Amino acid sequence: MNEVQQKLLRQLPDVDHLLQRPRLLKWQEKTSRKAVRDAVRAVLDRRRQAILDGQATAPFSADAFDQAVIACLQHEKTGHLRRVINATGTILHTNLGRSVFSPELARHIADVSCHYSNLEYDLPSGKRGLRYDHVRSLICDLTGAEDALVVNNNAAAVLLTLASLTAGREVVISRGELVEIGGSFRIPEVIEQSGSTICEVGTTNKTHLRDYEKVIGEKTAALMKVHTSNYRIIGFTETVSPAALAELAHTYDLPCIHDLGSGLFVDLERFGLPHEPTVREALEAGCDVVTFSGDKLLGGPQAGIIAGKAAYLQTMKHHPLLRALRVDKMTMACLEGTLQAYRNDTARRHIPTLRCLAQTKEEGRQRAVQLLLKLEAAQLPADLELIEVDDCIGGGACPDVSLPGWAVTVKVEDRPPEKLAEQLRFTEVPIIARIVHDRVVLSQRTIGDDEFDDLVRMLGRVLNS
Numbered sequence: 001m002n003e004v005q006q007k008l009l010r011q012l013p014d015v016d017h018l019l020q021r022p023r024l025l026k027w028q029e030k031t032s033r034k035a036v037r038d039a040v041r042a043v044l045d046r047r048r049q050a051i052l053d054g055q056a057t058a059p060f061s062a063d064a065f066d067q068a069v070i071a072c073l074q075h076e077k078t079g080h081l082r083r084v085i086n087a088t089g090t091i092l093h094t095n096l097g098r099s100v101f102s103p104e105l106a107r108h109i110a111d112v113s114c115h116y117s118n119l120e121y122d123l124p125s126g127k128r129g130l131r132y133d134h135v136r137s138l139i140c141d142l143t144g145a146e147d148a149l150v151v152n153n154n155a156a157a158v159l160l161t162l163a164s165l166t167a168g169r170e171v172v173i174s175r176g177e178l179v180e181i182g183g184s185f186r187i188p189e190v191i192e193q194s195g196s197t198i199c200e201v202g203t204t205n206k207t208h209l210r211d212y213e214k215v216i217g218e219k220t221a222a223l224m225k226v227h228t229s230n231y232r233i234i235g236f237t238e239t240v241s242p243a244a245l246a247e248l249a250h251t252y253d254l255p256c257i258h259d260l261g262s263g264l265f266v267d268l269e270r271f272g273l274p275h276e277p278t279v280r281e282a283l284e285a286g287c288d289v290v291t292f293s294g295d296k297l298l299g300g301p302q303a304g305i306i307a308g309k310a311a312y313l314q315t316m317k318h319h320p321l322l323r324a325l326r327v328d329k330m331t332m333a334c335l336e337g338t339l340q341a342y343r344n345d346t347a348r349r350h351i352p353t354l355r356c357l358a359q360t361k362e363e364g365r366q367r368a369v370q371l372l373l374k375l376e377a378a379q380l381p382a383d384l385e386l387i388e389v390d391d392c393i394g395g396g397a398c399p400d401v402s403l404p405g406w407a408v409t410v411k412v413e414d415r416p417p418e419k420l421a422e423q424l425r426f427t428e429v430p431i432i433a434r435i436v437h438d439r440v441v442l443s444q445r446t447i448g449d450d451e452f453d454d455l456v457r458m459l460g461r462v463l464n465s
């Protein structure tokens with residue numbers, strides 16, 4: 001520690017002294033002495049650490065200190081989990097909650113959760129019902145599956161499938177498909193957790209049908225295929241198609257399990273994007289059990305959906321793990337609403353994820369112009385520009401696809417873009433934005449129509465302060 005640091009540390013007032021400051025006394029009346037004391041301690045600790053790290057070099061300012069404590073108290077008041085504006089242009093942003101729901105769907109979730117519901121009650125018979133029945137026939141209609149089950153997420157779907165069908169025996173899987181999905185979900189570890197053993201076949205880039213066939217024996221319980229959602233092997237490659245793998249499995253009376261990752265009910269080619277396998281295609285190819293996420297390209301709640309042959313699903317319904325992995329009524333309400341939108345062919349309008357995906361370049365340009373005009377009308381002291389950007393799908397889906405989009409960029413004199421981006425994160429409705437070169441980029445694609453005004457207001461506060 002150098003002399004300046006020692007001096008700065010000595011300057012820090014004690015907690016009781018700070019609690020007597022007029023603005024903080026007011027907050028003690030509004031909240032409590034304890035709440036304000038905790039906030040004062042937190043800000044003091046932060047300041048002490050910043051001095052030690054050499055990041056705080058200015059003398060102590062009581063006004064700035066008050067402001068930091070009040071910001072801390074306001075943050076507590078609004079709650080920790082809160083809405084943010086996603087200006088990153090990444091549609092399925094795992095850190096920002098992946099999919100977003102329409103207001104109609106949010107009302108349905110609120111209605112079901114603010115009142116009692118028939119979650120496990122069969123209204124016609126007046127007897128106990130099954131929570132899975134609310135969505136079972138919708139999933140079957142949309143995918144052609146015989147039966148379906150819903151659990152907490154796709155990781156849970158894979159775990160339950162394997163624990164029910166292959167525990168104590170071997171799962172045959174290609175080396176090229178032993179992937180890590182992110183957030184520490186690794187296919188080999190999940191297979192082990194299910195009590196099954198892995199039988200790896202082929203190589204990283206090439207696996208042939210004969211590689212699978214060679215290892216099938218007494219201990220084999222299933223052949224498994226994993227869609228390598230988040231990475232691509234290009235060049236000298238070969239994989240076995242789901243159809244060929246299913247046919248081989250059936251020759252030996254084994255199930256073929258397919259972890260699809262992102263569950264798709266619509267063909268992405270309709271939006272001018274490369275083909276991705278849909279759930280229906282995987283089942284039509286002969287796969288016996290298909291698992292996928294509710295909140296990736298499907299655009300629904302966090303959930304794992306298992307669809308496939310009734311006999312296999314029956315085993316899963318009786319497995320004790322199901323209880324540990326079960327979903328609650330809010331998820332059910334949300335999933336049912338999402339699936340209904342697909343069945344009624346209103347998905348593109350009612351599912352924000354699909355709306356973002358389907359946006360054409362011209363629509364994107366028009367929205368960016370609209371945002372730019374609103375920002376210009378607010379006469380902000382900033383340099384604004386309209387640019388073309390590459391947005392992404394995200395969520396570990398289609399890593400090699402970029403979506404041509406439009407954005408408004410912001411630059412403020414004497415304020416580094418990192419500082420501006422940080423200030424945007426500290427506003428009442430935090431804005432999450434990218435930085436490209438020396439500008440903050442606001443991608444219109446992931447900003448809702450109802451968020452444009454909020455964004456202009458927040459930017460105004462930051463720039464005029």
Ligand SMILES: *Cc1c(COP(=O)(O)O)cnc(C)c1O
Pocket residue numbers: 153154155156181185226227228229230259260261262292293294303304396
């Ligand atoms: C995303 C993904 C998972 C995990 O799904 P969650 O719903 O996030 O648990 C599993 N397998 C594949 C192939 C995936 O892409």
